[in-house]
Amino acid sequence: MNLSQKLHETAEVSADKTAYIFMDQKTNYRELDMAVSKFSNGIKKLGIKKGDHIALIVGNTPHFIIGMYGALRAGATVIPINPIYTPDEIGFIINNGDVKLVVTLDVLLPLMEGINRVTPQVEHIVVCPTSKEASSEDLETLNIYPKMKPITYVLESGEAVYEEISVDDDDTAVILYTSGTTGKPKGAMLTHKNLYSNASDVGSYLKMNESDYVITALPMFHVFCLTVVLNAPLMTGATLLIMPKFSPKEVFHFAKEYSATVFAGVPTMYNFLYQYPDGTAEDLKSLRLCISGGASLPVSLLKAFEQKFSVLVSEGYGLSEASPVTCFNPLDRPRKPGSIGMNILNVQNRVVNELGEEVPVGQVGELIVKGPNVMKGYYKLPEETAAALKDGWLYTGDLARVDEEGYFYIVDRKKDMIIVGGYNVYPREVEEVLFAHPNLVEAAVIGVPDPNLGEAIHAYVVSNIETLTAEDLALYCRDRLAKYKVPAVFEFLEELPKNTTGKILRRALKNQVSQTI
Incomplete structure (x- = not known):
């Protein structure tokens, strides 16, 4: 079983259940699954084969979901990219990642024109319209970019027929580029097994179900959102409330309008929500779960937020190389402020010394991780892979300690790394x-x-x-x-x-x- 197969299975069982709401428009699981199949068959018509790499530069839109699941259904490997990156940054990832096809939005075509000159191996640019009125007829207006690769509105060109390309568990599904200490990003290769297992385990751990309405405000290209706020909810038949970008006002609106049950964000988001003058506890009363990750949430902010809005915020820990979640505060026992929680299902965390030996309770050492969620390695970087993966364990580079009850605490981040929002x-x-x-x-x-x-x-x-x-x-x-x-x-x-x-x-x-x- 992989993510695409699971989506199709959910669509057969819960066809009329709303999969996502975007710009106040509802799309059910049957419609989503058909769009994924159309996309999958469309890119195959363009020559994309099993193992080929495609890049998604579409931001928080349904095109990301359709593009990713459609590519996986075609057996391709997906490389999500932050749309606010500069042409040089995007160009490096596209070239280093051996991308053959780029999926982007019509409003980002000027950006793609600059990237086009430095990405000779790209064979096609797939354009997703950002308005209901946009269609294949708009292709005529794209001639203002004479040096652009062939462009198509592929969502309209494929057949809505389910056809799954056979893939192995260890085949690479997604390559996530993370900032590298050498100054260039490294591509963490996540397999179908990595992504499916972590989404399934996170969904079970957080008790996600078809009744959940999940606010999707985190950027979809980021691994936190990808697993916790996108894959895990879709696996359980939940409904995504897609926000094009984070806005405190819109979070409160979404929560109240749709009786949202789950919100996930980074500490910066919680800070902005806390400071938003018009937000009230009444707006958030339907939330059963607030999740924080991406950086340490200051305990003072956590307590102030919980007191103001009468909700509990639970912290977890993860990294791109682990798909990403390894720890989370349990929902069935006391949460410990300042802790990243305990091992999630099927994942082990340990704190070790420089020799790789487990240190005593309370002592600081390096956090290492083992489980079906750990990456297969860095793309085209064997030395970096060998340094990170040792005897089946992923060495995170983060300093941590564990208490006598098995709760982990991050003491310091990777050396010199800065976390901005x-x-x-x-x-x-x-x-x-x-x-x-x-x-x-x-x-x-x-x-x-x-x-x-x-x-x-x-x-x-x-x-x-x-x-x-x-x-x-x-x-x-x-x-x-x-x-x-x-x-x-x-x-x-x-x-x-x-x-x-x-x-x-x-x-x-x-x-x-x-x-x-």
């Missing part, structure tokens, strides 16, 4: 861009506390001219980095602190910031 940012990735500036001699990036985003990026730079300004650098970065990766502050120094070997001392920079806060 739930998104991982590695300093090296930003520094690579800064180092390319002709008037910068040195650069170092760290994370600093931010009341809204959890962390913000603080850049220390050394310039070879006196006229360079922070505004100049911000503009320079915006052209080369996604918005959330652009430093919020640029601080000019005469020299960066270093040790005797010339290595920049990030800890000294962090101490400098902490003394000024």
Whole structure:
């Protein structure tokens, strides 16, 4: 059994049950399954075969669900991409991921024109209309992009006939690109078994069922949403309430209008909801479950949110390489604020020392994970794969401890990683861009506390001219980095602190910031 097969099975059993609501329009499971089959058969007409890679750049729309499940039904591998990435960032993923077909929205075609020039291996661009009026007749207007690859509205070209391509459990279903410490993203290869098992186990652990209405405000291309807010609910016959983008106002509206039962978000979202002046406990009274992940939720915010809205917020832990969930606070026993919870079904977590030996209760070590949800490796990166996967265990790089009852706590994140609004940012990735500036001699990036985003990026730079300004650098970065990766502050120094070997001392920079806060 895989995700596509399970969706078809659900559509046969609960054909008239609403699968999702988008822009106040309801789509049932029969209609969704037919759209998936049309998409699957349509891309096969374009020459997509089992094992080929396709990219989804469609944001939070039904096209993401149809595109992903349709590609899986055709035996293809899906690479979700953040639409707000720059052409250079998207181009790298498309090229490194050996993408043959790109699925995007008509409103993103100007972005695709820039990407088109640096992705010669892409054979087709599939355009999904963003309005009811858009149709295949609009293809005539696309001639303004003369160098674009062949374009088609594929949703209209395939037959609505269910036809599942046989795949093995260990075949790669999705490649999720995560920020890499080398400055370039790494593609975590998740198999059909990885995704199906984690969605099934998460759904069971959280007691999801066909009566649930799940607010889908997290970005679908992110693994948190992919498993917890998309795959798991669809496996149980629940209804998705799809939000194109997060908005506190809309979350309260969706919760009240549709009697939503589940909300999942990163700490930043909970902070914005808490601060929204017009939100009330009455609006959220139907919620049976609030889930937080992506970063540590400050205990003070957790308690304030729960008191204001009379709901319980449960934290969990995961990472892309584990599909992603490994821990979650149990629903049938006391939750521990500040803890990421306990092992979920079929997944083991351990805290070990540098020799891989389990440490005593309460002692800090590296968190390692084992289970059917752990990735098969990084795409085309055997050395990085060998470093992360040892004897069947995934080494997360996160420091943690476990208490006597089996509750885990994250003590520190991966070295130097910055989490901005739930998104991982590695300093090296930003520094690579800064180092390319002709008037910068040195650069170092760290994370600093931010009341809204959890962390913000603080850049220390050394310039070879006196006229360079922070505004100049911000503009320079915006052209080369996604918005959330652009430093919020640029601080000019005469020299960066270093040790005797010339290595920049990030800890000294962090101490400098902490003394000024």
